[in-house]
Amino acid sequence: MCDHSKNIYKPHLATIEQIIDETHDIRTFRLVFQDEAVRESFSFRSGQFAEYSAFGAGEATFCIASSPTRQGQIECCFRAVGRVTEALRRLEVGDTIGVRGPYGNSFPIEQFYGKNLVFVAGGIALPPLRTLIWNCLDQREKFNDITIVYGARTEADLVYKHELKEWQERSDVNLVKTVDPGGDGPEWDGKVGFVPSILEAAAPASDNTIALVCGPPIMIKFTLPVLEKLGFTDEQIYTTLENRMKCGLGKCGRCNVGNVYVCKDGPVFTAGQVKAMPQEF
Amino acid sequence: MSKTITEQNLRLLVDALLKEGGRVVAPKLAETMTLYEPLATGQELDLTKLPRRSSKETFFPLCETILTFERDEAGVRVGDVDPASFPETVLLGARPCDAAAPSILDAVFSWDYNDEFYLERRRKTTIIGLACTTADDACFCTAVGLSPADTRGSDLFLTPLEGGGYACQAVTDKGKELMEKQAQFFSDAGSEKPLAPAEPAGEPLDLGKIKSWLDGNFENPLWTKIADLCVGCGACAFLCPACHCFDISDEGTEAKGCRRKHWDACGFGKFTNHASGHNPRDVQPQRYRNRIMHKFKYYDDKFGRTLCTGCGRCIRWCPVGIDIAAILQQVEAKVEVE
Ligand SMILES: Cc1cc2nc3c(=O)[nH]c(=O)nc-3n(C[C@H](O)[C@H](O)[C@H](O)COP(=O)(O)OP(=O)(O)OC[C@H]3O[C@@H](n4cnc5c(N)ncnc54)[C@H](O)[C@@H]3O)c2cc1C
Numbered sequence: 363m364c365d366h367s368k369n370i371y372k373p374h375l376a377t378i379e380q381i382i383d384e385t386h387d388i389r390t391f392r393l394v395f396q397d398e399a400v401r402e403s404f405s406f407r408s409g410q411f412a413e414y415s416a417f418g419a420g421e422a423t424f425c426i427a428s429s430p431t432r433q434g435q436i437e438c439c440f441r442a443v444g445r446v447t448e449a450l451r452r453l454e455v456g457d458t459i460g461v462r463g464p465y466g467n468s469f470p471i472e473q474f475y476g477k478n479l480v481f482v483a484g485g486i487a488l489p490p491l492r493t494l495i496w497n498c499l500d501q502r503e504k505f506n507d508i509t510i511v512y513g514a515r516t517e518a519d520l521v522y523k524h525e526l527k528e529w530q531e532r533s534d535v536n537l538v539k540t541v542d543p544g545g546d547g548p549e550w551d552g553k554v555g556f557v558p559s560i561l562e563a564a565a566p567a568s569d570n571t572i573a574l575v576c577g578p579p580i581m582i583k584f585t586l587p588v589l590e591k592l593g594f595t596d597e598q599i600y601t602t603l604e605n606r607m608k609c610g611l612g613k614c615g616r617c618n619v620g621n622v623y624v625c626k627d628g629p630v631f632t633a634g635q636v637k638a639m640p641q642e643f
Numbered sequence: 644m645s646k647t648i649t650e651q652n653l654r655l656l657v658d659a660l661l662k663e664g665g666r667v668v669a670p671k672l673a674e675t676m677t678l679y680e681p682l683a684t685g686q687e688l689d690l691t692k693l694p695r696r697s698s699k700e701t702f703f704p705l706c707e708t709i710l711t712f713e714r715d716e717a718g719v720r721v722g723d724v725d726p727a728s729f730p731e732t733v734l735l736g737a738r739p740c741d742a743a744a745p746s747i748l749d750a751v752f753s754w755d756y757n758d759e760f761y762l763e764r765r766r767k768t769t770i771i772g773l774a775c776t777t778a779d780d781a782c783f784c785t786a787v788g789l790s791p792a793d794t795r796g797s798d799l800f801l802t803p804l805e806g807g808g809y810a811c812q813a814v815t816d817k818g819k820e821l822m823e824k825q826a827q828f829f830s831d832a833g834s835e836k837p838l839a840p841a842e843p844a845g846e847p848l849d850l851g852k853i854k855s856w857l858d859g860n861f862e863n864p865l866w867t868k869i870a871d872l873c874v875g876c877g878a879c880a881f882l883c884p885a886c887h888c889f890d891i892s893d894e895g896t897e898a899k900g901c902r903r904k905h906w907d908a909c910g911f912g913k914f915t916n917h918a919s920g921h922n923p924r925d926v927q928p929q930r931y932r933n934r935i936m937h938k939f940k941y942y943d944d945k946f947g948r949t950l951c952t953g954c955g956r957c958i959r960w961c962p963v964g965i966d967i968a969a970i971l972q973q974v975e976a977k978v979e980v981e
Pocket residue numbers: 411421422423424425439440441442443444445446447448486489490603604605606607629916917918919920
């Protein structure tokens with residue numbers, strides 16, 4: 363790679379085409395690149411991330427939450443927690459944001475062909491799996507059983523509610539949705555309980571199966587032993603790490619876990635790889 | 644090719660380079676301290692002291708604009724910064740510990756993605772190194788495989804002569820070209836003897852041995868012991884010729900402003916802080932451990948080089964007296980015992 367003229371920090375411009383409020387503080391942007399050449403050439407794989415900028419506030423790292431099978435636009439889904447995300451939240455349909463990427467590695471989807479898939483997600487961590495879920499559903503014939511276990515604190519905290527409904531209605535997807543005890547309302551038609559125990563009760567078979575787990579550190583901590591008990595090996599389990607990043611390009615020195623640069627070597631890792639890292643994430 | 648140059652001609656060389664429109668960055672006395680700074684005339688050149696900060700700013704400024712933006716009804720326009728506009732530069736009087744650093748940093752700035760802000764400055768800079776004839780208590784270049792007369796990273800290399808003036812050796816073609824172009828300032832080498840190189844204290848360290856200890860000791864009581872005092876001021880990283888962490892942030896308003904890349908330090912408390920409040924390195928020894936690990940293990944794992952040239956700056960200026968050379972000796976001694 364030796365393009366002398368290229369500014370690697372310069373983002374593409376994209377227009378916010380649609381805004382969806384997932385919860386009171388989590389928002390989805392559907393984005394369309396303004397430059398036609400970029401619209402046509404921008405390609406990515408499920409699991410990759412980008413740096414999104416609110417000009418004047420800075421950049422924030424989010425996964426690309428839409429599926430690469432849906433071309434012409436991308437989606438991100440973010441929680442307003444700080445300077446950049448609050449500034450993004452102030453933007454409206456038609457406004458311009460910057461997008462730099464795609465960066466990082468991705469889920470090796472080709473290796474999942476012919477297998478059963480179990481997606482396990484908690485809270486805001488559904489987006490990094492949702493890209494892969496649609497990627498698989500859009501070529502459904504290539505995979506065996508697909509199970510999705512998704513939970514949040516309360517009903518109101520579930521993201522992609524409209525899609526949960528769609529998955530629930532599909533006969534080729536087994537959706538198990540849950541809320542923490544006390545988080546259920548009168549209309550709730552899912553389970554009540556924490557993700558790890560709901561997963562244990564659902565007891566997906568580990569044979570010829572890949573588990574994909576994204577969630578807060580505490581959920582991951584209690585989910586891995588459950589998967590182990592169900593017979594999953596470390597190499598059958600995939601997760602993503604979300605270390606703080608700035609450049610996304612392996613230069614700024616911020617995202618490393620030991621000698622692993624999460625922005626370049628990750629963010630997708632097997633449970634085996636994560637266990638081999640020093641515990642600083 | 645080897646020639647000599649007098650002190651006076653070195654200053655005239657600076658003037659000639661400036662007259663051609665280039666930039667000359669060299670040690671000069673800036674108020675109370677010597678710093679590598681752009682010179683306005685050759686008279687400002689002051690090669691008597693090791694500059695307080697390293698010369699890495701010549702390639703990697705403390706703060707630089709990487710793009711501009713402007714918003715109006717029609718949308719946002721992003722303006723580029725063209726590295727082609729960077730000036731041709733001569734970095735003059737770089738000590739071996741500073742001259743060698745960019746050749747180490749090239750790896751990270753050209754790894755997969757090319758950072759043209761750094762790389763274009765590298766291409767446009769000729770480095771004239773300068774041998775050290777004195778060392779202070781903090782210098783330990785010889786311990787990490789460099790030396791006061793090491794020409795690595797230099798295009799031309801100056802060695803002070805006993806009777807004044809310098810021997811000037813062309814190390815690279817780039818250096819030779821400069822020497823040929825400015826031939827009137829150089830004379831043929833005579834019989835003047837070079838001053839003896841400095842002799843920094845301390846035996847050479849076995850960096851391989853140190854790395855092998857680091858490989859297996861991410862968790863070790865040593866980290867708390869050595870870094871409990873560290874106040875996380877980041878001075879060590881800012882003074883270091885090899886530290887390269889940076890942050891990216893916007894300045895201005897939503898309507899008009901610029902995006903900047905600026906130095907950062909893994910010693911700062913918020914460096915790795917997640918938006919959730921979770922911090923993977925939430926106490927200072929964990930941050931200091933990252934500093935040592937990055938320099939003597941991670942960078943080596945990735946790029947096969949050590950991220951320290953033994954300049955001693957972090958020892959000289961740490962407000963609480965943390966001594967990286969002493970730490971490395973301690974680690975080496977541990978391997979002996981274990
Ligand atoms: C690979 C990867 C993928 C990710 N994917 C997603 C995703 O899909 N969706 C998502 O929502 N997030 C995602 N994240 C996390 C996301 O990057 C961060 O939440 C985001 O960068 C926060 O940016 P911010 O500027 O808004 O926060 P910051 O402003 O940097 O906030 C950081 C911390 O500072 C505090 N803070 C903020 N402002 C102030 C202030 N004025 N004074 C004092 N303290 C303050 C905040 O409370 C917070 O604790 C991902 C991260 C990674 C690394």
